[in-house]
Amino acid sequence: MSIAPLHSSPPLTAASGLREVHAVLDRCGGVDDVSTYAAASLIGELERAVARLQSMKLTLVARVDKADVAADAGMTGTAAWLAARSRTDGASAAKELRLATALDEGLAVTRAALGQGQLSTEHAHVIARATEQLPPGLDVEERLAIEQRLVAVAQRVDPIALRKAARRALESAKRDQTEVDAHEDSVLRSEETRALAATKLTLHDNLDGTITGHFTVPTLAGQILKKVIQQIASPRRFAQRAAKDAKAQAAQGGARDALTASELAEATWARFRTEDLEWSQKYGRAFVELLEHLPTDHLTRKVNATILVTLDHERLKAGLGAAHLDTGHDVSASQARRLACGAGFVPAVLGGQSQVLDLGRSQRFFTEAQRVALAVVYDTCAADDCDRPYAWTEHHHEDPWSTGGATDLDQAVPLCGYHHQRIHDPGYQHRIARDDRRKRVTFVKRS
Incomplete structure (x- = not known):
């Protein structure tokens, strides 16, 4: 649903525009009388409006920072000044200030897209961070191509998926595969180093038979x-x-x-x-x-969970690039090599030795080898817009086993527990379509 003005109006100053926004919101009243269909349609437009207002706020924050308004107010810095004005914590204010500065000093494409509400501030944070991590030696055209590509991707995916795409940003600059892999590996190593530095565990005895803890890992x-x-x-x-x-x-x-x-x-x-x-x-x-049930009598170095890890055979040997886990997380190839020494990882090495993946009618359930094979194709449940990771899924027979379907790889549809129940629920219709190698399942409730 798109909301557009009926006729063009002369531009307003920022102050006048904000006064009109408040006036319009006052006239809107509540939303209790909005129908369910209208509510669903309006959510996207509300998000777009919020993003545009946040863009205006970030522009103003950059202006305030340049003018050093915080010093005039006797405060320690713009982040502290902003935290006080927006009634938020210092960490959130500092994060906003970093983004405002990044947008003001460059990232014109990102700034324009945010101003139009085409992406969120979380997307903008990812793009700003990705451009900071780019290696030296890129020219202006290459950096612009990377930013344009990331902005385009941001309009289709969530910030988590954008962050994964950003690690391979050098592909947009037409760099060779080795350089792209090396940059991705460098970014992952940097993330892992910062994560390890931030790792901590605190425990507090409540003196009532319980212990409360907090950890960052x-x-x-x-x-x-x-x-x-x-x-x-x-x-x-x-x-x-x-x-x-x-x-x-x-x-x-x-x-x-x-x-x-x-x-x-x-x-x-x-x-x-x-x-x-x-x-x-x-x-x-x-x-x-x-x-x-931890094995405290003989602690080992093995990872105490079975995680499926997928990476290219050449990257495994070189120790560069990223390995993908069936939980939806990426780790550096070098860390995957280290973890592969333990018993907690099942490797799916592309280009390695093959296994039998089609079983016909000889077996009712899909095998671990088939699960490994599909992990190369799927990150999440096959249901449309479901973000539950592949690790949670069960394998559904596209042609039901009960009516003669085979347990072949081509018949497997990975679905989370919720959508696996829906596909067998007579109250829902479903359609299975193919998108490249991946299957997509769309559900519609029967009227």
Whole structure:
């Protein structure tokens, strides 16, 4: 939905424009009477308006910083002055000031796109940081090409995906593959070094039988912990017990012994729901279970979670570029080589030895080898706009096994637990389309 003026108007000063914005907002009143469809359409336009106002604010912040208004007010610096004026914390104000300065001193394409509401300030932060990390020796045209490419990508993806694309920014400057890989590796190493420096753990005894803690760890370590906790808390751990209970009940009633997939799923969720806990509580208990089962009697150097890592064979040998994890995270190739020495990583090396990936009707479930193969293609669940990482997915047969479908790689559709349930839900229609090698699943609720 696009909102455009009915007729052109003369330009306003910034002060007059802001007064009109407030006046219009006052006239808008509440949004309680807005229909659901209208609300969904307006969200995007509201985000665009917010981005344009933030762009104006950043321009003003840069002006204030140049004039050293903070010194006139007797404050330590512009960040402190801004924190006081915007009633925010010093770290957030300093981050805003850095972006305002970067946009004022260059990044004209980014500044214009933000001013039009075509990207968010978080996108702009990523672009500013990426341009800071570019190697010396690039000329003005190359830097402009990189910025234009990043702005174009930012209009299609979220800041996390943009950050990944930015690591390979030299591709937009037509640099050779080795140089692109080396720059990506340098950026990842720099991120990992800063992450390690920021790592800390604090524990406080509450003297009531609990300990409260706070930690900051590198993303890789956090992803490993997150994956282990989710696996421990997963309702699928209840499947075996649910099946046993359901079979016992069926036997008492003289019913059949075997359960259908839908009956087993319902029994699993029924047992899972009996805990009556919030997800935070489930994760907390999973964390306790993890801590209580750590191998403290013989600590090893092995990573205590199985993570699928994908990288090109040549990059593995050279130790340059990035390796991709099935949690959606990237690590440097050199770190992947180090971690591969432990038992916690399953490597998917492109160009390496192949494995049998098509099983026909000989096997009901997809294998680990097939899962590794699909990790090269998918970062997330195959459902449209689902950002749950590939590591969370289950493999659905595009042609159902129950009607003769084969367990071949081409038939696999990775779906998170939620969308796997939706694809079997008669209340929804779905369509599977191909986008290059990847499949995309679109859901529509039946009326």
